[in-house]
Amino acid sequence: xxTMRERFATVTTDLLDRDPRLALVLAAISxxxxxxxxxxxxxxxxxxxxxxQLLVGAAxxxxxxxxxxxxxxFASFLVERPFEQVKLDLGHQGVGAVLxxxxxxxxxxxGGRTHQSPGDVALLDTLDGWTxxxxxxxxxxxxxxxxxxxxxxxxxxxxxxxxxxLAALPVSPGRFPVVREGxxxxxxxxxxxxxxxxxxxxxxxxxxxxxxxxxPFDAATVAATVSRSVRPDLVLVEPYLAGTSAAxxxxxxxxxxxxxxxxGTRREELRKYGSWQEHVxxxxxxxxxxRRRIDxxxxx
Amino acid sequence: xxxxxxxxxYGYDDLRGLMSRMTGDEKHGPAATSTLDVLWVLYDRVLRIxxxxxxxxxxxxxxxxxxxxxxxxxxVLAARGFVPEEWLTGxxxxxxxxxxxxxxxxxxxxEIGSGSLGHGLGLxxxxxxGLRAQGLxxxxxxxxxxxxxxxxxxxxxxVQYAGxxxxxxxxxxxxxxxxxxxxxxxxxxxxxxxxxxxxxxVDGRDHQALFDAFTAPHPGRPHVVVARVEAKDAAxxxxxxxVLRDDDEDEDEDRYPQSHHSAHxxxx
Numbered sequence: 001x002x003t004m005r006e007r008f009a010t011v012t013t014d015l016l017d018r019d020p021r022l023a024l025v026l027a028a029i030s031x032x033x034x035x036x037x038x039x040x041x042x043x044x045x046x047x048x049x050x051x052x053q054l055l056v057g058a059a060x061x062x063x064x065x066x067x068x069x070x071x072x073x074f075a076s077f078l079v080e081r082p083f084e085q086v087k088l089d090l091g092h093q094g095v096g097a098v099l100x101x102x103x104x105x106x107x108x109x110x111g112g113r114t115h116q117s118p119g120d121v122a123l124l125d126t127l128d129g130w131t132x133x134x135x136x137x138x139x140x141x142x143x144x145x146x147x148x149x150x151x152x153x154x155x156x157x158x159x160x161x162x163x164x165x166l167a168a169l170p171v172s173p174g175r176f177p178v179v180r181e182g183x184x185x186x187x188x189x190x191x192x193x194x195x196x197x198x199x200x201x202x203x204x205x206x207x208x209x210x211x212x213x214x215x216p217f218d219a220a221t222v223a224a225t226v227s228r229s230v231r232p233d234l235v236l237v238e239p240y241l242a243g244t245s246a247a248x249x250x251x252x253x254x255x256x257x258x259x260x261x262x263x264g265t266r267r268e269e270l271r272k273y274g275s276w277q278e279h280v281x282x283x284x285x286x287x288x289x290x291r292r293r294i295d296x297x298x299x300x
Numbered sequence: 301x302x303x304x305x306x307x308x309x310y311g312y313d314d315l316r317g318l319m320s321r322m323t324g325d326e327k328h329g330p331a332a333t334s335t336l337d338v339l340w341v342l343y344d345r346v347l348r349i350x351x352x353x354x355x356x357x358x359x360x361x362x363x364x365x366x367x368x369x370x371x372x373x374x375x376v377l378a379a380r381g382f383v384p385e386e387w388l389t390g391x392x393x394x395x396x397x398x399x400x401x402x403x404x405x406x407x408x409x410x411e412i413g414s415g416s417l418g419h420g421l422g423l424x425x426x427x428x429x430g431l432r433a434q435g436l437x438x439x440x441x442x443x444x445x446x447x448x449x450x451x452x453x454x455x456x457x458x459v460q461y462a463g464x465x466x467x468x469x470x471x472x473x474x475x476x477x478x479x480x481x482x483x484x485x486x487x488x489x490x491x492x493x494x495x496x497x498x499x500x501x502v503d504g505r506d507h508q509a510l511f512d513a514f515t516a517p518h519p520g521r522p523h524v525v526v527a528r529v530e531a532k533d534a535a536x537x538x539x540x541x542x543v544l545r546d547d548d549e550d551e552d553e554d555r556y557p558q559s560h561h562s563a564h565x566x567x568x
Contacts, residue, residue, distance in 0.1 A: 049460075054461055056422075057425070058423075058429060060423050061423040064426070065427055069426075084416060085419070094404070
């Protein structure tokens with residue numbers, strides 16, 4: 001199976017062939033994966049070099065002329081470094097784009113903090129109107145990339161990761177499908193966290209919801225499933241900064257007393273290298289640690 | 301020539317009167333009008349745009365990057381029929397479309413919203429690329445920046461890239477009133493030339509010189525016109541007050557609401 005990042009290259013190359021409104025903007029990262037696309041569409045595959053403010057600014061300009069830019073680099077250099085360009089050159093100008101990141105929270109584990117971006121989703125959450133896809137499988141990444149490219153002039157962020165689930169689920173932007181029915185409580189798994197969540201909750205009588213699109217947040221399904229539970233408890237398991245969706249969850253559950261446990265990457269900087277699998281363990285997001293933390297919260 | 305009412309074409313001599321609708325002040329010192337002549341020559345003689353077809357894909361694009369002190373800009377937009385003259389008196393008020401920094405979603409004819417410095421050049425690069433990708437060969441892209449605005453590193457990313465790829469439909473006018481904190485030793489034009497741009501430095505009050513510079517051919521290269529006007533500090537000395545500096549490239553004042561407000565208090 002290819003990785004999400006590899007799938008991004010093949011899908012985007014195909015999309016550029018099909019839709020003359022699309023343009024791809026790069027800042028050196030992944031440019032080697034788009035050499036064929038650049039030859040086929042020299043005016044719509046643009047590599048500005050290692051200039052991330054220009055990366056997003058130029059995307060805003062392309063959108064002002066009516067194109068739909070797909071903008072790509074590592075998450076840390078796509079969302080965090082040029083954040084004001086994201087806020088102003090896209091949001092304030094009122095023009096859309098598809099931002100596609102690689103690297104996510106800890107893919108580049110051996111690269112250290114400079115190449116990790118666990119706060120990207122929380123940062124975009126400070127802005128209005130962003131759709132945020134967090135695919136859990138390369139097939140989901142493909143479906144969500146195609147959806148994003150055709151999603152009018154919306155602001156869309158697609159967060160690609162090395163970590164993936166074994167099987168893909170159908171994508172359903174705006175809805176959190178029920179993956180497992182249970183009675184005691186509800187656990188929401190985001191993107192590549194699903195396999196670990198299913199393993200961590202095996203033998204437990206809990207409902208598991210799945211989100212490969214986390215914004216918009218499906219408040220209706222969350223409220224309905226939690227309100228039906230024996231205890232109105234919700235556990236969030238996200239592959240980025242812990243608590244990123246806590247505000248959205250509490251808003252969804254505001255009508256009745258409830259508890260929320262928000263799991264994700266730790267706020268404290270994890271000054272370790274190694275592999276992304278080791279960072280999953282370091283953040284307490286492996287199945288064993290999740291089982292302990294969920295059982296303790298639910299008093300199972 | 302377009303006007304709001306269609307009864308009388310507005311000319312350059314009307315601009316200060318239009319600006320006074322925003323300030324209640326008939327006199328505007330050089331600093332308050334640093335961009336006025338550049339804007340007028342562009343809108344009167346260079347840009348192919350019309351208030352009757354503001355969304356024409358074939359139009360030229362003018363991106364006001366230096367969104368600070370947009371009174372001269374609003375006055376020109378009113379004179380050219382993009383903005384109703386009546387709007388000017390509400391400048392900066394809660395319900396007014398005309399803020400102290402322009403918002404493209406509120407101001408007819410404004411191609412971008414600006415205010416935070418260093419965004420227009422990147423947007424202009426993207427606009428030029430987008431027009432080229434759609435086979436629109438006629439439209440030119442212009443952006444106006446200030447010499448102090450060029451301190452922002454984002455501009456240099458755009459200048460370097462545009463020069464490297466020979467983005468010849470891109471045009472920049474720098475209104476230079478020597479307000480950059482540490483100056484530009486050797487002049488701003490040389491910074492562009494080093495990146496492969498065509499560059500001209502002219503008197504920013506001389507309409508014919510501006511027109512000639514704006515229309516000079518620059519095949520295969522992006523083009524910058526450095527329009528030198530009175531130095532900001534000299535203007536302040538002449539005025540004997542900083543009250544009229546509201547139209548200036550003084551980024552610090554504009555970035556901090558307290559001082560910003562006091563600098564504009566004469567408008568209330």
